[in-house]
Amino acid sequence: MTEAVGVSVPRGLRAPGTTTMVVGGLAGAVLAYAFQAVGTRALGDEGFAPIAAIWTAFFIIASVLFVPLEQYVTRETSRGRAMADDRRVILSVGILSVVAGVAYVLAGLDTPLFDGDPAYLAIIALLAVGYTILFTAKGVLAGNRRFADVGWVLGLEGVFRLTAGVALLAVVVDASVFAWAMVVAPVSALLLRFWRHDRAEPDVVPVGAGRFLGAYIAGSSASQLLLAGAPLGVAALGGSTALFSVVFVTFTLYRAPLTLIYSLQSRILPFLVSMAGEGDDHGLRRIALRIVSAGVVLTVLGGLVGWLVGPAVVGLMFSEGFMPARALAMLAAGGVMAGATAQVGGQVLVARARTAALAAAWVVGLLVALAVMVLVAGTPDFRVAVGFAAGEVTALAAVAFLVTRS
Numbered sequence: 001m002t003e004a005v006g007v008s009v010p011r012g013l014r015a016p017g018t019t020t021m022v023v024g025g026l027a028g029a030v031l032a033y034a035f036q037a038v039g040t041r042a043l044g045d046e047g048f049a050p051i052a053a054i055w056t057a058f059f060i061i062a063s064v065l066f067v068p069l070e071q072y073v074t075r076e077t078s079r080g081r082a083m084a085d086d087r088r089v090i091l092s093v094g095i096l097s098v099v100a101g102v103a104y105v106l107a108g109l110d111t112p113l114f115d116g117d118p119a120y121l122a123i124i125a126l127l128a129v130g131y132t133i134l135f136t137a138k139g140v141l142a143g144n145r146r147f148a149d150v151g152w153v154l155g156l157e158g159v160f161r162l163t164a165g166v167a168l169l170a171v172v173v174d175a176s177v178f179a180w181a182m183v184v185a186p187v188s189a190l191l192l193r194f195w196r197h198d199r200a201e202p203d204v205v206p207v208g209a210g211r212f213l214g215a216y217i218a219g220s221s222a223s224q225l226l227l228a229g230a231p232l233g234v235a236a237l238g239g240s241t242a243l244f245s246v247v248f249v250t251f252t253l254y255r256a257p258l259t260l261i262y263s264l265q266s267r268i269l270p271f272l273v274s275m276a277g278e279g280d281d282h283g284l285r286r287i288a289l290r291i292v293s294a295g296v297v298l299t300v301l302g303g304l305v306g307w308l309v310g311p312a313v314v315g316l317m318f319s320e321g322f323m324p325a326r327a328l329a330m331l332a333a334g335g336v337m338a339g340a341t342a343q344v345g346g347q348v349l350v351a352r353a354r355t356a357a358l359a360a361a362w363v364v365g366l367l368v369a370l371a372v373m374v375l376v377a378g379t380p381d382f383r384v385a386v387g388f389a390a391g392e393v394t395a396l397a398a399v400a401f402l403v404t405r406s
C-alpha cells in the first residue's frame with residue numbers, strides 16, 4: 001500500500017502525537033460539558049431548552065454528515081490522496097448540513113423552543129459551515145499522522161466555546177446570545193493551518209466517494225436518530241419542555257464515551273486501513289473479537305453504574321432539577337456503551353470500505369428501537385430510553401456478526 005507523504009504507518013498507541021491527541025480529546029469533552037453546565041445553571045431547565053435543541057440538531061448533523069466526511073478524508077489521505085481533489089465532495093456535505101440545520105430550526109421556530117427568534121437560523125447555518133471545515137481539517141491531519149495537531153484542534157475548540165459563552169453571559173443572560181459561543185468553537189481548526197499538510201502521491205486510485213459516503217451517511221443517520229434523537233422522541237410523545245431538557249442533559253452526559261470515540265477514532269483508522277491494504281483479514285478479525293468482547297462487559301457495567309449513581313451524577317453536574325429517573329439513567333448508560341462498541345467495531349468495516357454493511361446494521365437497530373418505543377407503555381422518557389437501549393444492543397449484535405466473520 002502507498003503510504004501518505006512518504007511516512008511509514010505508525011503502529012500502536014505510543015505512536016508520536018497519540019498522547020496529545022487523547023489529552024486534547026478529553027479536554028475538549030470536559031470543556032463541552034462545562035459549557036453546558038454553565039448554561040443550565042445560568043438559564044434554568046426551561047431557559048436552556050433552545051440550547052439543548054440547537055446542540056441536539058448539531059450533534060445529529062455532525063454525526064450523520066461530518067463524521068462520515070472526516071472518515072472519508074482520513075481514509076483517503078492516509079492512502080496518499082489530497083483532499084483538494086475532492087473539493088466538490090466537501091462542499092456538497094457542507095451545503096447539505098446548512099440546509100438540514102436551517103430546515104430543523106425553521107420547523108420549530110414558532111414553538112416554545114425557539115420562540116420565533118430568527119437568530120437561531122443564522123447560528124445553525126454558521127455552525128454547519130464552521131464544522132464542515134473543522135471535520136475536514138481533522139481528517140487531513142489524522143490521515144497524514146499529525147495526531148498531536150488533532151489534539152490541539154479538539155482542545156482549543158472547547159476553550160474557545162467555553163470562554164465565549166462565559167463572556168456572553170456576563171453581558172446578558174439569554175439563550176439566543178449564549179448560543180453564539182458555539183459558532184466561535186471551530187475557529188480552532190484554522191489556527192493549525194491544516195491545508196499545509198494536504199499533499200498527494202501519484203497513482204493512488206480513489207475509492208468511490210459517492211458510494212462510500214452515501215452508505216456511511218445512511219448508517220450514521222440511523223445510529224444518530226437512536227442516540228441524539230432521544231430528546232426529540234420525548235417531545236414527539238408529548239413530554240414537557242422541562243422533561244426535554246432533562247433527557248437532553250442525561251443523554252449528553254452519558255454519551256461522553258461515544259463523543260470521545262468520534263473525536264479519536266481517526267487515530268486508529270489509518271492503522272486499520274494499512275492492515276486491510278496488506279490483506280491481513282486474520283488480524284482485523286482478531287481486533288474485532290477483542291473489541292466486541294470488551295464492549296459486552298462494558299455494556300453491562302454501564303447499565304449497573306447508571307442505576308446506582310447515574311441520577312446523582314447528572315444532578316451534581318447540572319443541578320438537582322435535571323436529575324433523571326433511575327431506570328432512564330440505567331438504560332441510557334448501558335445503551336451508550338453498546339453503541340460505543342458498535343462504533344469502534346464498525347471501524348473495521350470502514351477500513352474495508354464496507355460502509356453499506358455498516359449502514360444495514362444501524363438501520364436494523366433503529367427499526368427495533370422505534371418498534372419498542374411504540375409498543376412499550378410508560379412515561380415518554382421511559383419509552384424513549386427502552387427503545388434506545390434495545391436498538392443499540394441490536395446494532396451491536398449486527399456489527400459483531402459482520403466484523404467477526406472470516
